[in-house]
Amino acid sequence: MPSGSNVSYQTVRLERGSHNGPEDGVCVMELASMIAGEPFSDQPECVCRVIAPVLRAYNDLMDDGRRQDLYHYASLVVGSRDTEEIEWRRADHCLSWVQQRRREAGWLFRLLHPRGQTLRDDPRTTYMRRLTPLLRHSDDRRHAQILELVDELLEIRSGGGRRRPLLPQRPLAPTSCV
DSSP: OOTTOOOOTTTOOBOSSOOSSGGGOBOHHHHHHHHHTOOSOSSOTTSOTTHHHHHHHHHHHSOHHHHGGGHHHHHHTTTOOOOHHHHHHHHHHHHHHHHHHHHHTTOOOOOBOTTSOBGGGSHHHHHHHHHHHHHSSOOHHHHHHHHHHHHHHHHSOTTOSOOOOSSOSSOOOOOOOO
């Protein structure tokens, strides 16, 4: 974008990596920080500490076309930070998701660290090591599965109920006043 241009969450394009400012492009989490009105960062305070690394990694590992599908998720994750218990449940859900995908692929999955600790001992730090290989080389089927995983993680929340996006999913149709 030319310098001096007005850059907003409505005009940026999702790009791989982290950026100094929105003029250089944004990753999905940097876009979430813009939507939330937080300082520009790839670690916005209002986003769940389990969901953010999933989206950051996927943003950087996918092709440019599929990356643009994450634009909507930048809005959905604003306000997703929840209690520690919810974060543990989300991380545990990620581990279960990985185990199921690996089982589907016929891979051997073990629930132990090399140190002998179970993954459930600290799922918020270990789930990404197991998830990242499944984010690489995403085809249409895997892409849909990963977006579905993020949807499922967002559904795990305090108070129940479904989150509503901050941005419309598609352009609003004009209404006529009669």
